[in-house]
Amino acid sequence: MSGQAGAGNLEGKVIVLTGAAGGIGEATARSLHAQGASLLLTDREIEGVQQLADSLGERAAAMAVDVSSWDDNLAMISAAEKEFGAVHGIFLNAGIEGKVGPFESAGDEVWEKVFAVNVHGVRYGIQAALPALRRAGGGTILITCSVAGVRGSAGLSPYVTSKHAVMGLMRTAAAELGIEGIRVNSVNPGPVDNRMMRSIEDQVQPGHGEEVKEGFVSRIPLGRYVTNDEVAATATFLLSDAASGITGANYMVDAGMTAH
Template sequence: MRLTNKVALITGGAGGIGLATARLFLAEGAKGVAIVDFSEENLKLAEESLGREKVLYIRADVSHAGEVQKYTKQVKEKYGRIDVLFLNAGTEGVVKPMEDYPEETFDQVMGVNVKGVWLGMKYAFPIMKADGGGSVIITSSVAGLRGTAQVSAYVGSKHATIGLMRVGALEGAPGNIRVNSIHPSPVDNRMMRSLEDGFAPGQGESVKENFTKMIPLGRYASNEDIADLALFLASEQSKFITGATYVIDGGFTV
């Protein structure tokens, strides 16, 4: 039980990686898990999957300061502390060349993927410092380590999260807060279905086949693969690790 008596807050927690991580954290003894998500429908499905015992469900837009301040306060009031902050909420935007990319979509991607991370640390840090520190985990992507044509907002946002992670690691260290980022290659979930179809509308399966051929281990990551890494970074097994970029890609970037 690697998270006995720990309280975790997971953004983007009602689907894909977030839901798999919430399930694993509970299995590893977490005292409470707060799931933050924008989708009411996904929150209801998560509740059906996980139940209400030890889980707090919060609908919020992570790109709005007032809502982030509110969700961190709710978790503090419910559980008394925040030991693990998994800033996992993300959106992919659309697949278009830069000259055709909609400005409003660019702003939305940056708001969720970058501002959401910044706001999460901004409002959770004081709570975590007051209770002796903890672990912050940021979901970035292999897209934060390289370039990919036609997804400028997504790639730019995932590069930006690395900078925020490194600043967070430096500013959090005096309060015993560790901050690290994880960088998955394609994960077999909704977001990748959207991107596959964006790269070749109506031919998503062929895009998936091509991506899979680029991964030496021969498959996409599962949500559970990413959850396992998040658990390691949330636990005391990583107590001397901060400011690190953890690539989890089956050899995709080798």
Template sequence: MEIKGKYAVITGGAGGIGLETAKLYFKEGAEGVAIVDFSQEGLQEAKSQLMGQNALFIQADVSKSEDVKRFIDESMEVFGRIDILFLNAGVEGVVKSMVDYPEDKFDQVIGVNVKGVWLGMKHGFPALKKGGGGSVIITSSVAGLRGTAQVSAYVASKHATIGLMRTGALEGAPDNIRVNSIHPSPVDNRMMRSLEEGFSPGSGDQVKEGFTKMIPLGRYAENGDIAEMALFLASDRSRFVTGATMVVDGGFTA
């Protein structure tokens, strides 16, 4: 029971990584988990999969300060404390050259992936401090460690989360708040289906095959692979780990 008695908030909680992490947190003893997501339909599906668990379901836009403050306040009101804040919400944008990239899509990606992380720590730190500290986990990507053509907004956003993570680690340390980021290789979920199709419309399978050949372990990550790292970073086993970029990529960046 790695996180027995702890309370967690997961943004993007109805998506593949978020929901898998919520299930694992409950399995490992979490007392309560707030599932935060923009999609009402996704929240309904998550509710059906977490029946019988002490889960809170909150619709919110992580790029809006009032929404982030609301889900933090609601979680505190219901649970009484927050020990784990998993800032996992993210969007992929579109696949286009910088010259052709739509400005509104760029703004959306930065709003969710960067501002959403900043707002999560801005409003989440005081709540974590009240409970004596805790763990903030940020979903970044291997795209935050290298460049990839045609996804400038996504790459820029994932590089930016590293800066926010490191700053958060320094600012949170005096209050026993640890901040780390997870950097997955391609994960076998909806987001990668969207990117595969974007890179080669109608031939997404071929794109997946190409990416897979770039991964030494010979497969995409599964949602559960990322959830396991999110469990480690949430638990006391990582009590001396902060300011770290935790790469879960099957050797992709080796």
């Protein structure tokens, strides 16, 4: 894959991934594994991550995890240490888009569901991982955010608000944890050619998703969505020692969407 960190750059590292069955999660898992990392792959349902782990072979294990559950986050970190002996990094990638619609149409249930996964799931993941990262002598935390974390987007108020919250969480954690040798960063994709964008497109204008996509693309300087592999390449870099001097940063992988 073009743009990956150097071969073997993650040799001996143990990394936990949430949302690993999704497009970005799977692409990043394959990239990290190719660089020598051992992986605990998690998602809400076991089937997808088990298939992924089986396809990778050695140095890959799978586990069903609900990131909105504190107990599941604790069990996830414990399982990684038991399986591989340590945790050196965690990629908090799980997220949901929620329902698309006007601000006033989103009730408490919608907001609470989005925040449970996108904000509290990240908070729980960091808090659960910290003791293991400290035992390992430091490490790295990477969060999948979004262009929605740095700008507004009509019709996506719960999602956009959750991603702004995650940006604040990332920067605060980076400021606090740097002294311990723990780096915290975010990768912020623009529209990605995967399931989540199909869902958003179809919700914006049911039955006319392709037209909605054309409207999005018309506002992107590179004239296209980014790919799962392009996001994965940046995530791999940020989780590797090649990014040892980087913390508190948000890396835009958005084909230039936020350039104007």
